[in-house]
Amino acid sequence: MQDGKQIKLQIWDTAGQESFRSITQSYYRGAAGALLVYDISRRETFxxxxxxxxxxxxHANPHTTVVLVGNKCDLDGRQRQVTRDEGEKFARDNDIPLFIETSAKSAENVEEVFAQTAEDVYEKIKSGVFSPNEVLFVWFYLY
Incomplete structure (x- = not known):
């Protein structure tokens, strides 16, 4: 954190699988953050x-930080099925304040997405929106 504080993240990866959907709904209630991750080379995930x-x-707290993440930005542009502009527009149109493209393969922006999300949640903890004891993230891979 910018003020030198540390925050511990508890992260659940739901893999975006429909078979886990009923289970994942129970995670939403305590979630301070949700990362919605799609594959930029597979339109159906978007x-x-x-x-x-x-x-x-x-299902989540209305103050839950939602981040839209387009993964695999390291791929050749010809493999891209979802443009950056489409991701940005979806985020804007749906009041998602954070959008970022990442690459799990090259680690591009991976640390950044967690840092930005943690900063946003930390500000909410400082303002009393969340208790530090109830903070967890739900990470949705949609592919």
Whole structure:
């Protein structure tokens, strides 16, 4: 954190699988952050983001930090099926304040996405929106 504080993240990776959907809904209640991750080279994963976002908004605290993440930005541009502009527009249109493209393979922006999300949640803890004891993140891989 910018003020030298440390924050411990508890992260659940739901893998975006429909078979886990009923289980993942129970994680939403205590989630301070939700990372919705889609594969920029597979349009169908981007098309599922709205369903997962609706679940987060239906079951999570209304103050939950939501981040839209387009993964695999290291790929050749010809493999891209979802443009950066489309991701940014979806985030804007759905009041998602944080959008970032990452690469799990090259680690590009991976630390950044966690740092930005943690900073946002930490500000909410400092303002009393969340208790430090109830903070966890739900990470949704949608592919």
């Amino acid at each position: 098309e599922h983001v709205s369903t997962w976002l609706a679940d987060v908004r239906r």
